[in-house]
Amino acid sequence: MPSFQITPPVDCVVGDVAALATHMRHCARSRGAMFGVRNALQVGGTVAASRIVTVACLGLGVAFAVFAMA
Numbered sequence: 001m002p003s004f005q006i007t008p009p010v011d012c013v014v015g016d017v018a019a020l021a022t023h024m025r026h027c028a029r030s031r032g033a034m035f036g037v038r039n040a041l042q043v044g045g046t047v048a049a050s051r052i053v054t055v056a057c058l059g060l061g062v063a064f065a066v067f068a069m070a
Contacts, residue, residue, distance in 0.1 A: 030038070
């Protein structure tokens, strides 16, 4: 008894193709000579951004508390 598998049609959106192209360019560029430096800068930026957001949220909370007591 043959088994037939029905596959859904491919839904290729322009945004998906653009995202894939961007990803492929990023991967190709990452193999360059300065990959280590770029990676370190990216990690440093991510760590700094998370700290900035945390400090901003804490500062906003303290400001609200001070204004609530006044």
